[in-house]
Amino acid sequence: MLGRKRIYRDDIEQLTRAAFEIGFVVIDMDSFFVVVSANAFVNYRRVSGEALATAMDGR
Secondary structure, eight states: OTTOSOOOHHHHHHHHHHHHHTTEEEEEOSSSEEEEEGGGGTSOOOOOHHHHHHHHHTO
16 A cells, blocks of 8 residues: 555455454544554443543533
8 A cells, every 4th residue: 555645445445354354443533544453442441421421520
């Protein structure tokens, strides 16, 4: 993909599939992409919207 001026949607889809096969996740951030190890999503915590709002109000 180096040297290309434009990467098309199907290129991104192929790259995303290939990355996932080797343990990575490609995240579309609108103006750029982030590649993260799939293991990064193993140790996360879920927070309800209410708990988040309460925590944000308590700043």
